[in-house]
Amino acid sequence: MTEFPQVLTIAGTDSGGGAGIMADLKTMQARHVFGTAVVVAVTAQNTIGVQDFMALPAKLINEQFRSIASDFTIKACKTGMLADAEHVHVVAEALQKYDFGPLTVDPVMIAKGGAPLLADNAIETVRKELIPLATVVTPNLPEAERLTGLAIKDANDMVTAGVALQKLGAKNVIIKGGHVTDPQAAADFVLLADGSSFWLSAPRTETIRTHGTGDTLSACLTAELAKGVPMATAIQTAKAYVTAAIQATIQVGHGHGPLNHWATPSDEVSRHDN
Template sequence: MTINSTPQVVTIAGSDSGGGAGVQADLKTFQNRHAFGMSIIVALTAQNTLGVQNAFPIPTEFITEQFTSLASDFNIKAAKTGMLADKEHVLCVVDNLKKVDFGPLVVDPVMIAKGGHALLSEDAIEVIKEELLPLAFVVTPNLPEAEVLVGYPVTTEEEMKKAAQDLQQLGVKHVIIKGGHLENGNAKDYVLLESGDSFWLESPRIETIKTHGTGDTFSSCIAAELAKGKSIKEAIIIGKRFIQGAIKEELFVGHGHGPTNHWAELADEVLLS
């Protein structure tokens, strides 16, 4: 076997001590999808299914050392970002991403934890828009995150389309607006590709509070598939099927917003339109 030929992918994010989101969710997803996962930890959190009790950003010098260490040894074919804490840490990650070749970048613009704890400072929003998104291959905001990035309400399907177009104008190639927060009907995500082609991904809505880490899991699945050489459209569809299965096949962990199931099978009930 050729050295470094196994698909390799890295998560650049915060650690979730409860294991349901963040770096832990990403690594579990990478493993499920048969990509070798590694991590660059940006922040530590004390959290569980009830919420985030505290967060501690890692010194930026050590973040840079993690980038340097991985780049010197591994053949990383895709990367994803999650919790980036604040302006200083976003700038550190951006600076390092410009120095390495980690393949296509999936940006999950994590802002708020399920329990309401802020995972990104307000002064970091503009930096993400101006510095990080132009480096991104694909961005995966939910509706509240999309609203913050575009600066207007995103509550309808037409507004999802407009938001995707506006985010693309910031330099990101492909955009997925996740519609799980829409109140009616099935869960629908809008996808706008760099080519201008677009489509909806639709799946039955599952009534559950066990949704901790859904955004991390979805975006990390996309990153794993990209590392394996899948096209962006294939990676997105597999990501949607994976997160649908991870929500559907419930786990019973903790007393609050429980985690999704990272050893779930791909769900079949995802419709493309």
Template sequence: MVEQYPQVLTIAGSDSDGSAGMQADLHTFFRRKVYGASVMTACVAGNSYGIHDAVNLPSSFINSEFKALADDYQIRASKTGMLSDSELIMTVVENYTKYDFGPLVVDPVITTKHGNVLLEESAYQTLRDELIPLATVITPNFFEAQKLAEMTITTEDDTKLAAQKLQQLGAKNIVLKGRHDNAVQSEVSDYVLLESGEGFFLNDKFHQTDRVNGTGDSLSACIAAEIAKGTSVKEAINIAKTFVNEAIEAEINVGHKFGPINHWAPKE
């Protein structure tokens, strides 16, 4: 009986303000009715104004976290968040391939939704060459998709080609998120390419708000949660899209500047 409840793992950094990273993942797991375990890779000191300090945890401790979970829990799906350097990425890759922690959802945190680069080139190459090939689902934002596919995306045909190139990197299913940086846009269009070859766009209303911290974390966490419950990848992606859109639409007033999405708003 101890292993009957679906258990999901987030491999990510801890954000002290609770809006993103591991905290956003755990909020999402709770709302999707799965048990959330965690491998903490870094600690971030931040608030709604920005990040003020950060430190990576030692690889030896991360190894211990993985082993402790593998010795006791039956993880049915996992997801990664921001992994800031090559050593950290390789530590995660080595442990994920060592233990059976279910299908992996990779949120390839390379750039912000506005195009600002977060990873040094060496870490980017390690992410591209070592982690992405392990992904059952990958969820790049628009700018990350351009970098990974090594092309400019301007049309729907470009979007479809970029998703195909991401599959060629080894990821099985692609969720290529649409742009979120146009002040006058009314719709967000994400493109999904499944392992079967089926491709389709998911369109939803664009909400003009600065309460969007943790959007990408929550999307990938929701996909992982649904996979852990036995939901198909296609349906998991659809559920996650709706979950995040509803969480953005119903603003929650926390912090003074850039705030979190509202994980309590989406319907069950």
């Protein structure tokens, strides 16, 4: 019988299938690990936007954690949409109770269409209770600004924010540079636990089909860590996978369409050490 590493996503659903737990499970399957899920919130969502969402009761979330822990051997896990301060706290408590391996924190705050997915009063809870548990944290620029209180306008600001996030307790940091207005490349800053750092860049693809990009990157990273891949290599694979999933676009929906989760990692990602 073939055994595969088992991984866990702790997030919200996307009824449109392109982001959240749906994107996580598709990515995990593509990367040859077995995905499980703790559903924190349910959204009514498509490629055009988020029409509604509801966070689940804390009791049901805790029961999901208990069910997973009692039956599966989770090698790595990740968080995504956590809704509000109460639910961030519930998840942080559970992650301290159960050993689910390396934790990737994707601090999801706003959907691609602009809808808020994390209450303003939850930012401090993420900062104080969740970030210190993170093996790696993967914010985009707006999320990094909210978490650090710093304005990020250029590469130097990304480095400063990375150091600030590490001081909050995250062991490793990836600051995704997709929001920087460089028409040629999308560059991410990586700061590792040992203090070393590097940049990963890939050609920018002009497309509106980028729904679920952050979820996909963090899910791929989680899958690679579950396999025992070293952090720096896992991060580079995740960047290469997302790059290919954007480049090999598929036509789904009428708005910000989803990525192509069938894609194989691109060889167009380059690494530049500091």
